[in-house]
Amino acid sequence: MSTINCNQCELEFNSETEYYSHYITAHKSSSPSIKKILILGGGFGGITVLREIEKKFRKEPIEITIISDDNYFLFTPMLPQVSSGLLHPSSISTPIRYFCKKSQFLQASIDSIDLEQQLVTIQRPFDNKVRTLEYDYLILALGGKTNFFNNHNLEKYSFSMKSIEDAISIRNHVILMLEQAAQTGNYKLQNTLLTFVVIGAGFAGVETISEINQFVKRSISKSYPSINPKNINMILISSKDRILPEINEKLSKISLKFLEKDGIKILKNTRADDADEEHVILNNGKKLSCATIIWTGGITMNKVISELKCEHGTNGKVLVDDMLRMKNRKNVFVLGDCALIKNSSQDSFYPSTAQHAIKEGKLIVENLTRIFNHKKKLKKFSFHSLGIMAIIGNKVGIATLAGHNISGISAWMIWRIYYLSKVPTFDKKLKVLIDWITDGILTRDVTLVGMIKMKKIHTIHINENIPSIKEQLISNL
Ligand SMILES: Cc1cc2nc3c(=O)[nH]c(=O)nc-3n(C[C@H](O)[C@H](O)[C@H](O)COP(=O)(O)OP(=O)(O)OC[C@H]3O[C@@H](n4cnc5c(N)ncnc54)[C@H](O)[C@@H]3O)c2cc1C
Structure with missing residues (x-):
C-alpha cells in the first residue's frame, strides 16, 4: 500500500483523509481572519481586479485565487487582426501567471457556484479532477459566449x-x-x-x-x-x-x-x-x-451564470446594485459582460465593453479596500466613456472622441496608439509592435498551420500543492 509523506514534517500517512486531517490541524496556513477572495474569469474584468488587488492589498491578510479555463488573458480588441494573420496569436495572449505575485492561478473550468454555502466547484482540464473552493468574497467575471x-x-x-x-x-x-x-x-x-x-x-x-x-x-x-x-x-x-x-x-x-x-x-x-x-x-x-x-x-451567458440563483436581466446577465454587488449578496461582486449595471443618470444599462469592464474592476477593488478598512460607505459605479473607435480598412479608422467624429488615417493611428498602450505587458506590447512593423514591410504569411493536436497525459501524477489541500478536504467532507 502506498503511503503519503507530509512534505512539511516528514510524517507518513496511510490514506489521503488521514493526511489531510493532519495537515489541517498541524499546518493549516490560514485562519478565519485570513479572507479568501476568489476571482472567476481571466478576461478584462478578472485581470483588472487581480492587478488592482496585487497593487493595493500589500499587507492585508488575504488569500487571492484566480480561476480561468484558459491560462492566458486575451486582448480581444486585436482578435480580428489575428484572424487575418496581421498579429501572431501569442502577441495578444498574456499568461495569467504573469500577473500573479501574491495570488495563485488555477487553470480550470468553473462548474457551479453555491452562493448559500459560499463554495465554487471547479474542474481541471488535464485530468477532469473536480475540486471545491470556499470563498469570503467572490468576484464574478466570466464574460459571455456567442x-x-x-x-x-x-x-x-x-x-x-x-x-x-x-x-x-x-x-x-x-x-x-x-x-x-x-x-x-x-x-x-x-x-x-x-x-x-x-x-x-x-x-x-x-x-x-x-x-x-x-x-x-x-x-x-x-x-x-x-x-x-x-x-x-x-x-x-x-x-x-x-x-x-x-x-x-x-x-x-x-x-x-x-x-x-x-x-x-x-x-x-x-x-x-x-x-x-x-x-x-x-x-x-x-x-x-x-x-x-x-x-x-451578440452574446449570451454561459450555464454557470444563467443557473445562478440570483436576479437576472437581459440575456441572463446578473443584475447588480450601484456598488456592483449581486443583489442581496454583499460579498459577491459581478462585472464585465456577465453583469447588468444600471446607468441611473441615463435610465439605461451600461454597455458590455472592455473599457467598462476595466473601470468596473477598479471600482470593485476600491470597494473591497473600503470593506477591509471597515468603512461603511461603498463607492457607486459611474462611468462616462470618452470615446469609441474601430479599424475599418487599410490605414482607415473611425472614432468618436469627446463628442468629435474622426475618421481615416488619424483615427487609425489613434486606435493603434491607444490599444497598444492598453496591451498589458511590455513583452506583448513589443510583440504587437513588431508584428505591425513587419506587416508593413513583408508579404502577409499564408502558411497553413493546420490542426492543433491535443495530447492526453494520463500517466503523470500531479502532486497537489499545499494551499489546495484545505479545499480538497472541504470537498471530501
Ligand atoms: C472580436 C471582439 C472585439 C472586441 N473589441 C472591443 C473593443 O475594441 N473595445 C472594447 O471596449 N471592447 C471590445 N470587445 C468586448 C470586450 O472583449 C468585452 O466586453 C470584454 O472582454 C468583457 O470582459 P469580461 O472580463 O467580462 O469577459 P471576458 O474578457 O470574455 O473574460 C471572461 C473570462 O472568463 C473565462 N471563463 C468563461 N467561462 C468560464 C468557465 N466556465 N470556467 C472558467 N473560466 C471561464 C474566459 O476564458 C475568460 O478568460 C470586443 C469583443 C470581441 C469578441
Whole structure:
C-alpha cells in the first residue's frame, strides 16, 4: 500500500483523509481572519481586479485565487487582426501567471457556484479532477459566449469570433479557401469559395470583415495570381438599417462608405435565418452561396451564470446594485459582460465593453479596500466613456472622441496608439509592435498551420500543492 509523506514534517500517512486531517490541524496556513477572495474569469474584468488587488492589498491578510479555463488573458480588441494573420496569436495572449505575485492561478473550468454555502466547484482540464473552493468574497467575471439564438444550423456552419481558437480557425479556413479557389477552373465553385459572409454589423463584425478583406486581397495579389480578384465577394449582413449601432448616425454612414469603397457589400435590414454547408438563407428568402460564414450576432451567458440563483436581466446577465454587488449578496461582486449595471443618470444599462469592464474592476477593488478598512460607505459605479473607435480598412479608422467624429488615417493611428498602450505587458506590447512593423514591410504569411493536436497525459501524477489541500478536504467532507 502506498503511503503519503507530509512534505512539511516528514510524517507518513496511510490514506489521503488521514493526511489531510493532519495537515489541517498541524499546518493549516490560514485562519478565519485570513479572507479568501476568489476571482472567476481571466478576461478584462478578472485581470483588472487581480492587478488592482496585487497593487493595493500589500499587507492585508488575504488569500487571492484566480480561476480561468484558459491560462492566458486575451486582448480581444486585436482578435480580428489575428484572424487575418496581421498579429501572431501569442502577441495578444498574456499568461495569467504573469500577473500573479501574491495570488495563485488555477487553470480550470468553473462548474457551479453555491452562493448559500459560499463554495465554487471547479474542474481541471488535464485530468477532469473536480475540486471545491470556499470563498469570503467572490468576484464574478466570466464574460459571455456567442449567442446563436438557438439556431443550430447557423451555430454548426458558422465560425464565431470570440476566442483565439476562433481567430486561428478563421485564418486557416480563409487560406484553405484560397488554396482551393486557386485550383479550380469552375467559375461557380470559385465564386462560392471566395464568398465570405459576416453576420452582425457591430464592432466585432465590421472589424472582422475589414481584416479578412485586406488579408484576402493582399494574399491574392502576392501568392495566388491565378485567382481573379473580381471573383471575391465580401458580404456584411446587418439586421438594422445601418451598421455600427454603437456609434452616431453620421459616423456610421462614413464607415459604410469606407467599407463599400473597399469592395464590401452591405445588406441592411437583413437577417440570416438559416444556413447549410454552402449557403446562408436570408429572411427575404434569398440564398447566398458561400463557403465561409462568420457569426458575430451578440452574446449570451454561459450555464454557470444563467443557473445562478440570483436576479437576472437581459440575456441572463446578473443584475447588480450601484456598488456592483449581486443583489442581496454583499460579498459577491459581478462585472464585465456577465453583469447588468444600471446607468441611473441615463435610465439605461451600461454597455458590455472592455473599457467598462476595466473601470468596473477598479471600482470593485476600491470597494473591497473600503470593506477591509471597515468603512461603511461603498463607492457607486459611474462611468462616462470618452470615446469609441474601430479599424475599418487599410490605414482607415473611425472614432468618436469627446463628442468629435474622426475618421481615416488619424483615427487609425489613434486606435493603434491607444490599444497598444492598453496591451498589458511590455513583452506583448513589443510583440504587437513588431508584428505591425513587419506587416508593413513583408508579404502577409499564408502558411497553413493546420490542426492543433491535443495530447492526453494520463500517466503523470500531479502532486497537489499545499494551499489546495484545505479545499480538497472541504470537498471530501
Ligand atoms: C472580436 C471582439 C472585439 C472586441 N473589441 C472591443 C473593443 O475594441 N473595445 C472594447 O471596449 N471592447 C471590445 N470587445 C468586448 C470586450 O472583449 C468585452 O466586453 C470584454 O472582454 C468583457 O470582459 P469580461 O472580463 O467580462 O469577459 P471576458 O474578457 O470574455 O473574460 C471572461 C473570462 O472568463 C473565462 N471563463 C468563461 N467561462 C468560464 C468557465 N466556465 N470556467 C472558467 N473560466 C471561464 C474566459 O476564458 C475568460 O478568460 C470586443 C469583443 C470581441 C469578441
